[in-house]
Amino acid sequence: MTDTVKLDGEPDLDDLLSAMAVNSPNDYYTLLRGTAPVYWNQRWNGWIVTGYDEVVAGFRNHTQLSSDRFAGPFGEELSASASDYQQLFSFLSKFFVWKDQPYHTRVRSLVNKAFTPRSVEVLRPRIQELVAELAQPLGDAGEIDFFARFAFTLPVIVIAEYLGVPEDGRDRMRQWAEDLGAVIFVSGHDEDRMRKGDEAMSELADFLRPVVRAKREQPTSDLLSGMAQAEERGDFLSEDEVIANAILMVFAGHETTMNLLANGMVAFSQFPDQWQLLRTTPELADKAIEEVLRFDGPIRAMARWAREPLTIGDQPIAQGDRVLLVQHAANHDPAKFADPDTLDISRWPNRHTAFGQGIHTCLGAPLARLEAQEAFVALANAFPTFDVVEQDHDYVPTVVSRSLKRLHLSFHTS
Amino acid sequence: VSGEGASSGGTEVWAKVAPDRCVGIGMCMVEAPRGFDFGDDQLSVFQPNSGATEQELIAAADACPSSAISVLRAARQLR
Numbered sequence: 319m320t321d322t323v324k325l326d327g328e329p330d331l332d333d334l335l336s337a338m339a340v341n342s343p344n345d346y347y348t349l350l351r352g353t354a355p356v357y358w359n360q361r362w363n364g365w366i367v368t369g370y371d372e373v374v375a376g377f378r379n380h381t382q383l384s385s386d387r388f389a390g391p392f393g394e395e396l397s398a399s400a401s402d403y404q405q406l407f408s409f410l411s412k413f414f415v416w417k418d419q420p421y422h423t424r425v426r427s428l429v430n431k432a433f434t435p436r437s438v439e440v441l442r443p444r445i446q447e448l449v450a451e452l453a454q455p456l457g458d459a460g461e462i463d464f465f466a467r468f469a470f471t472l473p474v475i476v477i478a479e480y481l482g483v484p485e486d487g488r489d490r491m492r493q494w495a496e497d498l499g500a501v502i503f504v505s506g507h508d509e510d511r512m513r514k515g516d517e518a519m520s521e522l523a524d525f526l527r528p529v530v531r532a533k534r535e536q537p538t539s540d541l542l543s544g545m546a547q548a549e550e551r552g553d554f555l556s557e558d559e560v561i562a563n564a565i566l567m568v569f570a571g572h573e574t575t576m577n578l579l580a581n582g583m584v585a586f587s588q589f590p591d592q593w594q595l596l597r598t599t600p601e602l603a604d605k606a607i608e609e610v611l612r613f614d615g616p617i618r619a620m621a622r623w624a625r626e627p628l629t630i631g632d633q634p635i636a637q638g639d640r641v642l643l644v645q646h647a648a649n650h651d652p653a654k655f656a657d658p659d660t661l662d663i664s665r666w667p668n669r670h671t672a673f674g675q676g677i678h679t680c681l682g683a684p685l686a687r688l689e690a691q692e693a694f695v696a697l698a699n700a701f702p703t704f705d706v707v708e709q710d711h712d713y714v715p716t717v718v719s720r721s722l723k724r725l726h727l728s729f730h731t732s
Numbered sequence: 733v734s735g736e737g738a739s740s741g742g743t744e745v746w747a748k749v750a751p752d753r754c755v756g757i758g759m760c761m762v763e764a765p766r767g768f769d770f771g772d773d774q775l776s777v778f779q780p781n782s783g784a785t786e787q788e789l790i791a792a793a794d795a796c797p798s799s800a801i802s803v804l805r806a807a808r809q810l811r
Contacts, residue, residue: 675756
């Protein structure tokens with residue numbers, strides 16, 4: 319990461335990975351939005367959308383703005399390296415999130431029922447139990463690695479149990495997820511990262527293939543069985559499609575929730591009065607989670623490309639142009655949110671864009687909300703105060719995610 | 733609310749989409765293709781007198797990831 323500053327001392331607005339862009343996104347996006355809410359970035363070679371109305375309009379426009387990573391400008395980039403990393407690209411190309419209509423909605427509707435608020439509610443008692451088990455030993459234990467002890471562990475167990483993934487793979491899951499995340503979230507294609515991503519994908523697929531086959535023969539009530547049976551009924555999904563989308567859910571089911579929990583703790587450390595408010599008013603849990611998602615959600619931005627010419631706000635976009643919809647910027651647009659850089663867990667209404675909008679809105683949103691509610695309420699209830707060990711927060715330099723490199727906390731029981 | 737008129741007879745089943753909850757995912761259109769369509773702002777709009785059945789509308793309400801849909805017959809809330 320370089321702190322790119324132009325010779326005249328002005329920050330380089332075209333550097334999406336400058337220290338300012340990565341570590342102080344609110345400052346960076348304010349500058350971008352002030353220049354133009356739909357801004358042409360020479361270096362990224364596309365439009366950076368930072369105004370709330372413009373970001374929402376972009377998300378809802380699935381007919382003109384494509385999510386297909388294997389076509390258009392992103393496809394050209396990927397195809398250059400696809401032949402070297404066949405496993406990786408074979409499975410990535412089957413991720414339904416990176417598809418357009420009608421395929422996207424066909425697959426989504428097969429798995430949607432498992433992720434509605436009504437469906438995930440059955441997980442609440444188990445999540446409460448896990449949260450209590452993980453939180454209890456943190457008290458007065460000195461400095462703890464919050465990722466290893468809580469933020470990674472909770473969501474990975476929840477999604478693995480829900481999917482029906484056997485326990486023996488869970489320890490390896492974090493490394494696989496990290497290696498895949500480096501491919502999915504980081505732009506550019508350096509060889510080491512691609513090779514690791516390719517290996518992780520192969521290992522995950524090898525791990526899941528016998529599981530999927532077993533579920534097809536002896537289905538249980540979990541999500542993998544549901545997908546495997548859809549395949550049995552001739553319902554569009556091949557074995558590789560089931561495996562690819564199981565990998566997607568294993569990955570998406572914990573990587574983002576993990577970062578939501580970590581980012582939330584940092585947010586509460588900056589606004590300790592809000593921690594106290596949550597502690598004394600746990601019925602604010604629903605609103606608090608929406609506010610944490612708005613304030614510092616795990617996803618910064620999502621990329622699209624223009625299938626046909628369109629207009630976002632006042633800005634004409636040409637066919638084939640890349641478009642980056644910056645959720646983090648939309649969520650801090652003062653035209654939409656009063657006092658946007660203040661964490662206010664009573665804020666309502668709070669129509670943030672942390673989960674996106676439109677047909678690609680996060681499938682796991684109800685599950686993420688449930689896990690985060692239970693986690694933050696239990697932690698606030700158990701620990702009146704906590705300290706963050708790191709003086710400065712160091713984030714993984716990516717355009718699309720908002721993930722801390724490390725987070726150590728000490729929780730106090732009094 | 734569109735569709736309310738259809739309920740005035742008392743027996744017609746109808747649905748409401750809460751505009752502050754809907755984010756336009758479109759799962760309702762999969763479950764009840766006749767009952768819902770995207771409006772100008774790309775959010776879901778209930779289509780009254782479309783022939784959508786009670787079963788379809790309830791399936792749409794249950795499938796909604798945003799819990800944005802309520803289904804009613806006369807004054808009775810079914811979902």
